Amino acid sequence: MRPFTYQRASDPNAAMAALAASRGNNPTDPAVQALAGGTTLIDLMKLDVMHPQALVDINPLAGNWSEVSLDGGNLRLGALARMSDVSAHPEVQRNYPVIAESLQLAASPQLRNMATLGGNVLQRTRCSYFRDVSYANCNKRNPGSGCAAMDGVNRMHAVLGTSDQCIATYPGDFAQALIALDANVEITGKSGTRSLPFAQLHKRPGNTPHIETTLAPGELISAFTIDGRWPRSVYLKARDRQSYEFALSSAAVALDVRDGIVQDARVALGGVATVPWRAREAEALLKGLKFDNGLAGRVAEAAFAGAQPREHNAFKIDLGKRVVARALHKAATMEI
Amino acid sequence: MSDSKPTSGFDRRSFMAGVAGAAVMPMTARGQGPAASAPAAQDPSAPVEMTLRVNGKDHTLSIDARTALLDALREHLGLTGSKKGCDHGQCGACTVLVDGRRVLSCLTLAVATLGKDISTIEGLAQGDRLHPMQQAFVDQDAFQCGYCTPGQIMSAIACVREGHADSEDDIREYMSGNICRCAAYPNIVAAVKQAVPEIAKG
Numbered sequence: 001m002r003p004f005t006y007q008r009a010s011d012p013n014a015a016m017a018a019l020a021a022s023r024g025n026n027p028t029d030p031a032v033q034a035l036a037g038g039t040t041l042i043d044l045m046k047l048d049v050m051h052p053q054a055l056v057d058i059n060p061l062a063g064n065w066s067e068v069s070l071d072g073g074n075l076r077l078g079a080l081a082r083m084s085d086v087s088a089h090p091e092v093q094r095n096y097p098v099i100a101e102s103l104q105l106a107a108s109p110q111l112r113n114m115a116t117l118g119g120n121v122l123q124r125t126r127c128s129y130f131r132d133v134s135y136a137n138c139n140k141r142n143p144g145s146g147c148a149a150m151d152g153v154n155r156m157h158a159v160l161g162t163s164d165q166c167i168a169t170y171p172g173d174f175a176q177a178l179i180a181l182d183a184n185v186e187i188t189g190k191s192g193t194r195s196l197p198f199a200q201l202h203k204r205p206g207n208t209p210h211i212e213t214t215l216a217p218g219e220l221i222s223a224f225t226i227d228g229r230w231p232r233s234v235y236l237k238a239r240d241r242q243s244y245e246f247a248l249s250s251a252a253v254a255l256d257v258r259d260g261i262v263q264d265a266r267v268a269l270g271g272v273a274t275v276p277w278r279a280r281e282a283e284a285l286l287k288g289l290k291f292d293n294g295l296a297g298r299v300a301e302a303a304f305a306g307a308q309p310r311e312h313n314a315f316k317i318d319l320g321k322r323v324v325a326r327a328l329h330k331a332a333t334m335e336i
Numbered sequence: 337m338s339d340s341k342p343t344s345g346f347d348r349r350s351f352m353a354g355v356a357g358a359a360v361m362p363m364t365a366r367g368q369g370p371a372a373s374a375p376a377a378q379d380p381s382a383p384v385e386m387t388l389r390v391n392g393k394d395h396t397l398s399i400d401a402r403t404a405l406l407d408a409l410r411e412h413l414g415l416t417g418s419k420k421g422c423d424h425g426q427c428g429a430c431t432v433l434v435d436g437r438r439v440l441s442c443l444t445l446a447v448a449t450l451g452k453d454i455s456t457i458e459g460l461a462q463g464d465r466l467h468p469m470q471q472a473f474v475d476q477d478a479f480q481c482g483y484c485t486p487g488q489i490m491s492a493i494a495c496v497r498e499g500h501a502d503s504e505d506d507i508r509e510y511m512s513g514n515i516c517r518c519a520a521y522p523n524i525v526a527a528v529k530q531a532v533p534e535i536a537k538g
Contacts, residue, residue, distance in 0.1 A: 001402045003402065004401060005379075005380045006445070006447050006448075008448075035448065038448070039440075042444075042445065046423065055445075107513075108428065108514075109510050109512075110425075110431055110439055110440045111425060114440065241512075242509075244513055
């Protein structure tokens with residue numbers, strides 16, 4: 001690991017002042033980096049994928065930035081809340097099972113105790129060519145150098161949202177729940193706080209796979225908010241091991257069913273796309289209809305209509321369709 | 337035991353360290369956790385003065401800011417019970433408790449644990465009396481090579497205290513962050529089950 005300076009931010013203003021030094025730097029490898037749970041950052045610093053010259057420890061901000069509150073039927077999750085605490089929160093479990101499950105099925109108990117919600121949505125891809133600096137050609141790590149995964153071992157790579165520059169999978173689970181529920185993300189910067197739809201936080205790789213989010217240098221995620229409650233929601237995750245493994249394919253599903261008719265439906269996909277992925281055209285097929293397994297199958301087909309496999313990852317399309325259909329069935333039949 | 341060094345005496349570890357001729361860190365320390373906002377003004381190669389509270393005892397160290405908690409425990413405090421497996425947060429061998437919560441010491445910066453209580457495997461036994469979880473691992477033969485065992489035991493204690501040891505399925509799920517390459521898993525599950533009532537007694 002390369003040398004860095006360490007400082008602790010006692011309040012948001014101090015954090016903003018310290019992080020401001022990162023303005024104008026490479027957006028995905030800034031010279032000044034915020035340290036929260038550290039589970040991605042320290043790992044990638046050890047691998048020499050990230051090399052900040054200064055770390056600003058923002059954990060002292062947790063006093064104000066880690067609240068979980070459900071006021072007037074709207075959920076607010078502080079960005080420094082730990083994954084384990086939010087997944088165990090009774091109100092989250094009761095009103096937003098898709099959130100609780102997406103957090104509980106991620107990583108390991110130790111990592112969930114460390115990792116924060118804000119850091120979780122910003123975790124970097126697990127693409128082995130991105131993580132191994134002995135491969136020179138990675139457009140995400142080394143812009144313009146090519147992509148070793150295209151014709152390499154790409155079993156774990158994405159089939160949706162890819163470009164001819166990058167097929168790295170977005171690895172997280174929680175982000176799928178957020179994008180499904182139309183969450184907003186609250187962002188704090190030097191000039192104050194702004195809010196934007198979570199769906200606008202991540203950027204598809206396109207021609208600039210090294211630019212992963214719309215966050216400006218020095219900005220921090222301070223909270224996530226969700227309007228309304230979604231008690232009929234599930235997160236289903238298929239993986240190589242039963243526990244402690246990234247998704248091969250996952251689905252976040254939320255339904256609003258009244259008198260047997262689907263009033264509103266949300267479907268998001270994980271493990272198969274380059275960014276948190278909302279299947280809007282697919283979910284629209286459900287609205288106004290009575291749920292049955294035939295309908296679930298048509299939704300699943302539509303969700304993967306644009307999928308583009310490479311040599312080793314075509315299985316994710318069949319697997320993903322089954323995951324979507326099963327998640328829909330589970331949500332439609334759950335007792336609430 | 338002295339404040340920050342293991343008791344002397346010949347062992348494999350001190351022999352290897354001696355042969356390797358460990359470098360001495362210059363002691364031009366800067367204070368732990370500066371709250372200032374001028375990172376460029378600091379020298380990243382200067383050691384950081386920090387206090388670690390481990391198993392109820394304070395240790396003052398002057399070490400590189402890059403030092404992971406695991407390396408601070410093992411290399412600077414001589415507490416080699418916590419093990420380095422993958423060093424990337426994937427195996428759980430380095431699991432310790434920080435303020436009672438199980439975390440991975442390999443992905444935790446030592447400097448970031450200021451003011452926190454760190455518990456390691458060395459702090460469990462009371463004299464010759466093993467902690468109930470240690471005794472359970474012995475009774476159930478819950479290891480072969482033993483390398484993952486300190487991490488398994490620290491993780492298991494937290495697993496029970498969290499209330500995640502009510503069934504064998506729960507134990508398997510909530511112990512999944514600790515890999516055992518000898519695959520002693522059935523015995524580990526049995527050990528955790530055995531220790532539950534003992535730990536509940538307090």
